[in-house]
Amino acid sequence: MNGLLSPSLMCADMLNLESELKTLDNLGVEYIHLDFMDNKFVPNITLDTNLIKSVKSVLKDMKRDIHIMAFEPQQYFDKMEICEGDIVSVHYEACEDLHSVIGAIRDKGASPFVAISPDTSVDVLEDYLAEIDGVLVMTVYPGFAGQPIVEGSFEKIQAVRKLIDEKAPELLLEVDGHVSWDLCSKMRECGADIFVAGSSSVYSGEDTMENSVNRMYELIK
Ligand code: DX5
Ligand code: ZN
Numbered sequence: 761m762n763g764l765l766s767p768s769l770m771c772a773d774m775l776n777l778e779s780e781l782k783t784l785d786n787l788g789v790e791y792i793h794l795d796f797m798d799n800k801f802v803p804n805i806t807l808d809t810n811l812i813k814s815v816k817s818v819l820k821d822m823k824r825d826i827h828i829m830a831f832e833p834q835q836y837f838d839k840m841e842i843c844e845g846d847i848v849s850v851h852y853e854a855c856e857d858l859h860s861v862i863g864a865i866r867d868k869g870a871s872p873f874v875a876i877s878p879d880t881s882v883d884v885l886e887d888y889l890a891e892i893d894g895v896l897v898m899t900v901y902p903g904f905a906g907q908p909i910v911e912g913s914f915e916k917i918q919a920v921r922k923l924i925d926e927k928a929p930e931l932l933l934e935v936d937g938h939v940s941w942d943l944c945s946k947m948r949e950c951g952a953d954i955f956v957a958g959s960s961s962v963y964s965g966e967d968t969m970e971n972s973v974n975r976m977y978e979l980i981k
Contacts, residue, residue: 765980
């Protein structure tokens with residue numbers, strides 16, 4: 761399987777979101793990455809639940825890849841209208857009862873992923889592998905676009921890949937944070953499947969979206 765792309769909407773032109781979404785969809789991009797923050801788990805706010813819901817009405821083939829950086833994320837599921845086809849990533853560090861949060865995502869017909877922040881050990885994932893469809897490895901500290909990659913991120917991607925291959929080979933491995941032109945191929949070599957592309961690649965503004973998306977697919981083959 762080739763690498764899959766999930767451009768991060770928080771890095772897009774906020775005044776032209778509908779056309780951005782349609783452009784990506786028409787280019788055959790698999791996912792649109794939608795960051796939700798509560799200003800508590802992380803000190804920032806980006807896309808709100810209403811916008812994340814509204815995105816549904818514009819999408820044709822592209823799927824929502826919702827990344828919830830918030831405590832007790834289940835309180836937002838109805839407002840976002842979580843449904844079949846969505847990826848929903850919730851943070852290990854943000855949930856008191858992660859098993860039940862994963863179950864609530866499943867109940868909506870969506871695909872649960874567990875996200876881990878840079879300081880969280882890969883070992884914590886073991887308890888959840890049988891219940892989820894993927895792992896989101898944060899390669900920057902969650903909350904802000906445009907940060908440098910955290911040291912040790914490649915080793916971490918490799919460690920998650922190894923765990924998945926040994927214990928749950930059907931799971932997908934997503935990477936989020938400084939997925940740049942320079943580093944995405946190395947992330948691919950380390951075993952990533954889904955690439956969240958933000959300010960250091962497709963939203964760097966150097967080229968048209970079409971050229972940027974094609975360049976990215978070439979790098980993550
Ligand atoms: C940050 C978000 C990311 C963000 C990545 O907390 O989860 O999705 O958009 O942006 P870059 O690619 O600039 O690091
Ligand atoms: Zn994200």
